[in-house]
Amino acid sequence: MSEHANAPAGAGEPACAPRTPFSFELYPPRSAAAAAALPATIDRLAAVDPDFVSVTYGASGSSRTSSLEVLRYILDHTSVNPMAHLTCVGSSHVEANRLIRQFLDAGITSFLAVRGDPPAGVAEGESVLGDLHSAAELVQLIHRVQAERVPYEEVAVPGLPFAREVKTERHRVRIAVAAFPNGHPRSRSASQDIDTLLAKQAAGANLAITQLFFHPEDYLRFVQHAKAAGVEFPILPGIMPVTSPARLKRMLELSGEDLPSDLAIRLEIEPTERGQREIGIEWAIDVANQLIAGGAPGLHLYTFNQHEAVLSVLDGCGLLPVPGIITEKEPA
Ligand code: FAD
Numbered sequence: 230m231s232e233h234a235n236a237p238a239g240a241g242e243p244a245c246a247p248r249t250p251f252s253f254e255l256y257p258p259r260s261a262a263a264a265a266a267l268p269a270t271i272d273r274l275a276a277v278d279p280d281f282v283s284v285t286y287g288a289s290g291s292s293r294t295s296s297l298e299v300l301r302y303i304l305d306h307t308s309v310n311p312m313a314h315l316t317c318v319g320s321s322h323v324e325a326n327r328l329i330r331q332f333l334d335a336g337i338t339s340f341l342a343v344r345g346d347p348p349a350g351v352a353e354g355e356s357v358l359g360d361l362h363s364a365a366e367l368v369q370l371i372h373r374v375q376a377e378r379v380p381y382e383e384v385a386v387p388g389l390p391f392a393r394e395v396k397t398e399r400h401r402v403r404i405a406v407a408a409f410p411n412g413h414p415r416s417r418s419a420s421q422d423i424d425t426l427l428a429k430q431a432a433g434a435n436l437a438i439t440q441l442f443f444h445p446e447d448y449l450r451f452v453q454h455a456k457a458a459g460v461e462f463p464i465l466p467g468i469m470p471v472t473s474p475a476r477l478k479r480m481l482e483l484s485g486e487d488l489p490s491d492l493a494i495r496l497e498i499e500p501t502e503r504g505q506r507e508i509g510i511e512w513a514i515d516v517a518n519q520l521i522a523g524g525a526p527g528l529h530l531y532t533f534n535q536h537e538a539v540l541s542v543l544d545g546c547g548l549l550p551v552p553g554i555i556t557e558k559e560p561a
Contacts, residue, residue: 249548250280252312252465254346255534257284257295263534264295267348268302273536275307276313280527281339283312283405283438288345289319293328304336312405313337315371316345322370325361329374339403341436341438342367342429365425368432370402375402380475407435408464410451413440414485422451423458430460438466438529441484445519452524466520469531470538472509473502510538514545521546 253274258264274282284299286292296313303311313332317325332340344364361367386392406429409422416422426437437460442448448466455464471477474496481488492512499505517528528548530539543549 248550249521249525249546251543251548252280252282252529253526253539254285254467254529254531255291255299257287257299267299267534268306270532270534270536271299271303271307272348273540274532275303275309277540277543279309281310281312282307283314283339283341283529286314286316286345288316289325289348290316290328293331297332300332300337301335310339310401311337312339312341314341314343315367316343317359317364317367317370318347319359320344320361322360325359325367325370326374329371330378333375333378338401339405340371341405341407342371342434343407352558363425363428363467364406365428365432365434368406368434369430371402371404372433401523403436403437404434405465406434408437408439408451408455408560410439410442410447410466418477423455423460426455426460430462431455435462437462439464439467441467441469441480441486441531443489443516445516445523448520448525449523457458465527465529466525467529468520468530468542469514469519469533470509470513470542471496472480472506472538474505476533490543506538510541510545511539513542517546 255267255271255274258267271282284296284303284305286296300311300313303309315328315332320328329340340464344358344361344363344367347358361370382396384396386394406426408426409416412419412422413425417423429437437452439451445466448464452464469476469480471480471492474493477488477493477496480486492508495508495512496505499508520528528540528543528546532539540549
């Protein structure tokens with residue numbers, strides 16, 4: 230997080246108050262055309278100075294190469310901090326160790342450690358889950374691999390010509406984890422979701438990003454409960470502009486949330502794509518403003534690999550460094 234990450238922002242702030250930080254999520258492209266379009270999207274997102282850009286990772290490891298390619302592009306062509314999602318479901322200790330090392334070797338120092346879901350149709354069980362059974366164990370492993378790969382180094386001790394000091398300092402890695410304001414679909418109770426978050430904190434996570442949700446009060450209530458239970462790291466709300474009925478359907482599939490009938494009806498009765506898009510952006514601006522006013526430490530925007538809608542949301546919230554800099558069309 231930037232140094233502003235914990236500073237609540239909201240209505241009534243002085244004009245010089247720090248800008249609410251924001252970040253974006255991308256996924257690795259799934260076709261040659263999407264791969265060709267993605268660099269332009271990344272450039273547009275990077276131009277507005279996000280705190281970080283995260284890149285998702287296929288639970289089966291299917292996207293290892295393509296995720297890493299996107300992360301490398303961000304590292305090599307922008308000044309933005311890339312965050313690698315990593316999953317551990319189905320991996321052995323050795324495989325997970327190798328994966329983490331590969332990403333650290335590529336220069337990645339920010340991770341979003343998630344467990345991942347077993348393949349569709351496969352029931353959860355010890356053999357399916359692999360050696361690491363939870364995201365908290367993956368957080369621990371990332372810290373361990375990072376500590377192990379620090380090269381041995383000694384330095385001279387000033388004033389003691391024959392003494393050598395062994396350097397034990399290591400670079401700090403940022404490890405984010407997932408949080409579920411309305412509960413993980415498999416969680417038995419709200420307290421289990423908070424306990425899971427506390428376990429991730431104990432394992433060394435220092436940031437959480439939430440699953441999509443529709444109502445700001447769900448996030449604000451969850452954060453209040455988490456803080457009361459002892460969660461100290463910032464919890465970033467995940468937001469997605471729902472710009473079409475199809476996007477809404479996809480969002481419901483991803484999040485398992487209940488259908489928000491008011492938004493669904495507005496999108497369904499609007500006949501034009503342009504009108505639907507405006508409804509989705511307006512709705513996201515409203516949600517984002519309520520979150521900021523409620524003390525959210527930043528905004529994490531799910532982009533669906535398109536820059537225009539998320540930049541319009543940030544513009545509407547007055548968060549872009551140069552207001553109204555969205556001029557180009559989305560890549561097809
Ligand atoms: P965990 O924290 O391990 O928890 C999973 C469930 O198990 C929870 O219900 C928890 O309460 C329960 N649980 C954990 N430990 C115990 C225990 N000891 N006893 C009992 N119950 C327990 N998936 C991907 O495949 N790739 C991605 O890139 C990706 N990115 C994501 C980004 C965000 C911001 C979010 C919110 C989700 C993302 N996911 C991704 C989805 C995620 O992998 C799934 O939601 C998965 O089911 C849970 O992951 P987790 O990290 O929350 O798991």
